[in-house]
Amino acid sequence: MAVALPAAVTSAYERLAGEFDKLSTTQKYAVGIAGGVTSLYLLAKVLKGSDRDKPTTLQLSGGSIDASKVKTEFDAYADSYGKNAGEGITDRSKTVHLVDVFYSLVTDIYEWGWGQSFHFSPKLPNKDLKASEAAHEARIAALLRLQPGQKALDCGCGVGGPMRTVAAVSGAHVTGITINQYQVDRAKSHNARQGLAPLTDVVRGDFTNMPFKENTFDGAYAIEATCHAPKLEQVYGEIYRVLKPGSYFVSYEWVSTNKYDANNAEHVKIMDEINFGNGLPEMRTWKEAEDAGKNVGFELVMSLDLATASVVAGPWEGASSTGAGAGSSPSTAWYERLRMGKYTHAINHGIVSTVDALGLAPKGLKEVHHMLVEVAKSLIHGGESGIFTPMHLLLFRKPGADKKK
Numbered sequence: 438m439a440v441a442l443p444a445a446v447t448s449a450y451e452r453l454a455g456e457f458d459k460l461s462t463t464q465k466y467a468v469g470i471a472g473g474v475t476s477l478y479l480l481a482k483v484l485k486g487s488d489r490d491k492p493t494t495l496q497l498s499g500g501s502i503d504a505s506k507v508k509t510e511f512d513a514y515a516d517s518y519g520k521n522a523g524e525g526i527t528d529r530s531k532t533v534h535l536v537d538v539f540y541s542l543v544t545d546i547y548e549w550g551w552g553q554s555f556h557f558s559p560k561l562p563n564k565d566l567k568a569s570e571a572a573h574e575a576r577i578a579a580l581l582r583l584q585p586g587q588k589a590l591d592c593g594c595g596v597g598g599p600m601r602t603v604a605a606v607s608g609a610h611v612t613g614i615t616i617n618q619y620q621v622d623r624a625k626s627h628n629a630r631q632g633l634a635p636l637t638d639v640v641r642g643d644f645t646n647m648p649f650k651e652n653t654f655d656g657a658y659a660i661e662a663t664c665h666a667p668k669l670e671q672v673y674g675e676i677y678r679v680l681k682p683g684s685y686f687v688s689y690e691w692v693s694t695n696k697y698d699a700n701n702a703e704h705v706k707i708m709d710e711i712n713f714g715n716g717l718p719e720m721r722t723w724k725e726a727e728d729a730g731k732n733v734g735f736e737l738v739m740s741l742d743l744a745t746a747s748v749v750a751g752p753w754e755g756a757s758s759t760g761a762g763a764g765s766s767p768s769t770a771w772y773e774r775l776r777m778g779k780y781t782h783a784i785n786h787g788i789v790s791t792v793d794a795l796g797l798a799p800k801g802l803k804e805v806h807h808m809l810v811e812v813a814k815s816l817i818h819g820g821e822s823g824i825f826t827p828m829h830l831l832l833f834r835k836p837g838a839d840k841k842k
């Protein structure tokens with residue numbers, strides 16, 4: 438059966454064929470080799486199905502959202518952000534629902550193009566990205582003093598990358614909570630496949646209203662997750678409630694730094710882009726995050742931006758607010774992984790656009806991917822200018838029993 442191609446396609450093809458004919462033989466070979474290598478790469482990327490740990494291109498889905506509704510849900514998500522500078526999500530009462538939608542839209546793409554840990558990490562000297570990522574997660578288990586037999590809470594657990602590291606290095610049992618059902622299913626499946634089901638559990642729920650009894654956990658942590666809360670006090674207050682007295686809560690917070698100037702239009706624009714592309718209602722300052730913890734009753738034990746390793750508060754002797762730590766060189770900065778990946782992001786966009794054009798991806802997924810390509814640039818700008826950090830470490834302690842000093 439003959440298939441009639443659209444006129445635009447045939448005329449583009451003829452133009453390209455004409456241009457190709459004008460090339461020298463060597464140039465034709467070069468074009469042929471480049472085309473062959475690109476096709477093989479794309480074919481491998483689209484068809485690679487052996488690694489069941491992450492979705493293939495053809496498996497990219499809308500998470501808990503039906504494929505037919507991805508475009509409508511993405512448009513509604515985009516419309517929920519105000520047009521005024523610094524506005525963020527207009528109706529904050531819809532935040533939790535919008536974040537749930539956001540994670541349905543991005544979870545497969547994150548796993549496909551980043552991995553099972555949905556966070557940044559400082560790159561350690563002489564360690565690769567994965568080792569640096571694991572160290573960033575293992576630091577949590579150490580700060581919480583977790584031991585075998587204890588129970589920890591992962592607040593906003595994603596598909597469970599950090600939970601598996603924390604459980605494996607500490608021997609403690611980790612319960613993860615996420616607002617997104619698709620992430621619950623992914624996390625449970627990864628936990629089982631990686632032999633960590635006995636030390637883990639995953640529940641769907643809202644971390645501003647958790648389905649756990651008070652004084653349940655021996656430690657709690659949140660990695661780049663509480664930034665999604667409509668108000669920080671709501672989630673910190675819930676964590677305080679479910680922690681046993683004397684236990685610790687550690688968070689890697691997304692916050693603005695002292696370099697952020699709310700009167701600088703360029704700064705505000707970068708933050709607006711970061712909020713929109715990451716499902717945040719607004720951006721808080723590191724000081725607001727510290728205060729939120731204290732307001733709900735926590736003692737502040739440590740406050741440290743791991744992006745610059747400068748101690749900005751806390752009882753550590755010898756620390757200064759100007760950057761006592763090792764600091765962060767461009768080659769070790771958290772945003773370097775995004776910068777290194779910028780060509781891959783462009784190639785990925787070509788791949789997603791191709792499967793979209795062929796009708797093999799849910800309608801709207803291309804737009805979601807475009808949002809991520811753009812937010813990668815904004816995050817790099819936020820990191821380079823130093824106005825934003827995704828890793829301000831806050832260590833809090835619930836006052837009470839002295840057992841874990």
Ligand SMILES: C=C(CC[C@@H](C)[C@H]1CC[C@H]2C3=CC[C@H]4[C@H](C)[C@@H](O)CC[C@]4(C)[C@H]3CC[C@]12C)C(C)C
Nearest residue numbers: 546547550551555556557661715782785809810813
């Ligand atoms: C903590 C949060 C998420 C942090 C990061 C895990 C994600 C932030 C931006 C994401 C990405 C940007 C570019 C994507 C690329 C275009 C695509 O082809 C493959 C996936 C990306 C690399 C994607 C991966 C995850 C991020 C780095 C927020 C939400 C609070």
Ligand SMILES: C[S@@+](CC[C@H](N)C(=O)[O-])C[C@H]1O[C@@H](n2cnc3c(N)ncnc32)[C@H](O)[C@@H]1O
Nearest residue numbers: 554555556593594595615616643644660662665
């Ligand atoms: C960027 S991801 C980080 C996931 C995980 N901490 C990691 O590092 O891989 C943020 C997580 O917070 C969760 N989250 C956001 N708002 C939530 C809410 N109100 N209740 C529960 N989970 C929420 C999201 O579902 C997602 O799993």
